[in-house]
Amino acid sequence: MEYVSTRNKNLRVSAAKAIAMGIAPDGGLFCPTEFPRLSHDEFVQLMRMDYKQRAAMILGKFLTDFTAEELQHFTEQAYADEKFGGKDTVPVVSLAADVHMLELWHGPTCAFKDMALQMLPHLLTASLKKTGEPRTCCILVATSGDTGKAALEGFADVPGTKIMVYYPVDGVSPMQKLQMVTQQGENVEVVAIKGNFDDAQSAVKCIFTDKETAKRLDEHGLMFSSANSINWGRLAPQIAYYVSAYCDLLGAGKIQHGQTVNVCVPTGNFGNILAAYIAKQMGVPLGKLICASNQNNVLTDFFAQGGVYDRNRPFYTTDSPSMDILISSNLERLLFFLSGQNDVMVKEKMDALARDGRYDVSDTLGAQLAADFAAGFCDDTQTAQTIKKIFDEQKYLCDTHTAVAVHVCEQYRAQSGDHAPVIVASTASPFKFCKPVAAALGHPIDTDGTEQLAALEAVSGCKAPEPLAALGAKTPRFDRVVDKADILSTLDLLL
Numbered sequence: 001m002e003y004v005s006t007r008n009k010n011l012r013v014s015a016a017k018a019i020a021m022g023i024a025p026d027g028g029l030f031c032p033t034e035f036p037r038l039s040h041d042e043f044v045q046l047m048r049m050d051y052k053q054r055a056a057m058i059l060g061k062f063l064t065d066f067t068a069e070e071l072q073h074f075t076e077q078a079y080a081d082e083k084f085g086g087k088d089t090v091p092v093v094s095l096a097a098d099v100h101m102l103e104l105w106h107g108p109t110c111a112f113k114d115m116a117l118q119m120l121p122h123l124l125t126a127s128l129k130k131t132g133e134p135r136t137c138c139i140l141v142a143t144s145g146d147t148g149k150a151a152l153e154g155f156a157d158v159p160g161t162k163i164m165v166y167y168p169v170d171g172v173s174p175m176q177k178l179q180m181v182t183q184q185g186e187n188v189e190v191v192a193i194k195g196n197f198d199d200a201q202s203a204v205k206c207i208f209t210d211k212e213t214a215k216r217l218d219e220h221g222l223m224f225s226s227a228n229s230i231n232w233g234r235l236a237p238q239i240a241y242y243v244s245a246y247c248d249l250l251g252a253g254k255i256q257h258g259q260t261v262n263v264c265v266p267t268g269n270f271g272n273i274l275a276a277y278i279a280k281q282m283g284v285p286l287g288k289l290i291c292a293s294n295q296n297n298v299l300t301d302f303f304a305q306g307g308v309y310d311r312n313r314p315f316y317t318t319d320s321p322s323m324d325i326l327i328s329s330n331l332e333r334l335l336f337f338l339s340g341q342n343d344v345m346v347k348e349k350m351d352a353l354a355r356d357g358r359y360d361v362s363d364t365l366g367a368q369l370a371a372d373f374a375a376g377f378c379d380d381t382q383t384a385q386t387i388k389k390i391f392d393e394q395k396y397l398c399d400t401h402t403a404v405a406v407h408v409c410e411q412y413r414a415q416s417g418d419h420a421p422v423i424v425a426s427t428a429s430p431f432k433f434c435k436p437v438a439a440a441l442g443h444p445i446d447t448d449g450t451e452q453l454a455a456l457e458a459v460s461g462c463k464a465p466e467p468l469a470a471l472g473a474k475t476p477r478f479d480r481v482v483d484k485a486d487i488l489s490t491l492d493l494l495l
């Protein structure tokens, strides 16, 4: 299987090369040239497998320059029982006979980013070896919370790599900060930047493009790479859990063979829902892919208007911060797929986005967008009401991001009359967002740090995940705060 850039089909590389490079030199994103189909026999095999085996088999369909043994070894380490609280890596919990929560947050950092970031270090280090890259790989991450911790946990003490995370000093939740500054590992660094997330992000982008810095690193035998979802190595592992969820529902007798199941995903960068789209192209009987946004509803408008993307709008800080985003980078891959790999068109639209903050694909792709996708959004008030409602009615506690998806799912069903069974992606533990969750239940919390966990436990009767509870006993290791103008000097920490 070969990979091409969304902006230039003539640039063809192997999977290992695509993962090692992260992003194409023309700024495009690497995509497979075709979607492998799952045969009936393979489906039968998948039904009998555990999650680690399923993930290895799905990845093997895309990463054809990796051996089955290699991938099986990686998934066994990435999704080890002791990291995911047992054998049930991604439990499917039914809220109703036809609403199934796919809990993607049982990994070490309690958010769905672990599903990809536990795998990426294995895929990346193997890819560097396969492509003959001798240098040590330095992962730079700007984070608003979840990605930073998940990347730290994934790359900690991985030979041949170093990782450096920048977070906005006042822009992450107390729990997220505690998770990052207590991170163990000899190859990790965490730095707070004075400013907001955008400042941290632009500062990191400056480092990436600074020629002098690249030269200096090279002299020390180092190179840069990225751990966000523009890297195919982060997207590919996410396809597996949609295939696995379908198998689980079938195995539990909750759906019939071949029955269509919808999927609803709380969406920010469009990575998670794109993985569901790819699972559908592989032959999993998925129906509508329902894209759920918070008040930053640029994607809702995109689908409502049949393909007009316009980021010229106010940015809102919400109770579901991991979805506070106005440029959903993986949408570029969807345009590439839907247009029959029209790289010229994608490049033109992405240039327009960079130039005008806007593009329009409604005339060519409108009908296809409507066939596969539905979309809706949910503000903070509706998010809180949803958390309370499903807790009162179902005794099920969910986080703010997941509540956005549950609300939009109900909205879709009421408006469309489509009551096909639905898989709702549950993306974070409610204990990562104690304050808004407890407030939604009518019990505001005014403490910071790990006391919040006990407060939410008392209110909900649910137990906080072990990795969060353990933070209370950990000593902070990183307290460096730098001005964004001084970010280059922090690279000395890597040398």
Ligand SMILES: *Cc1c(COP(=O)(O)O)cnc(C)c1O
Binding pocket: 111, 112, 113, 146, 147, 229, 266, 267, 268, 269, 270, 271, 272, 273, 322, 323, 401, 427, 428
């Ligand atoms: C990152 C994240 C999302 C958004 O996922 P995308 O792949 O960026 O669309 C949703 N919920 C949580 C909790 C996240 O951390």
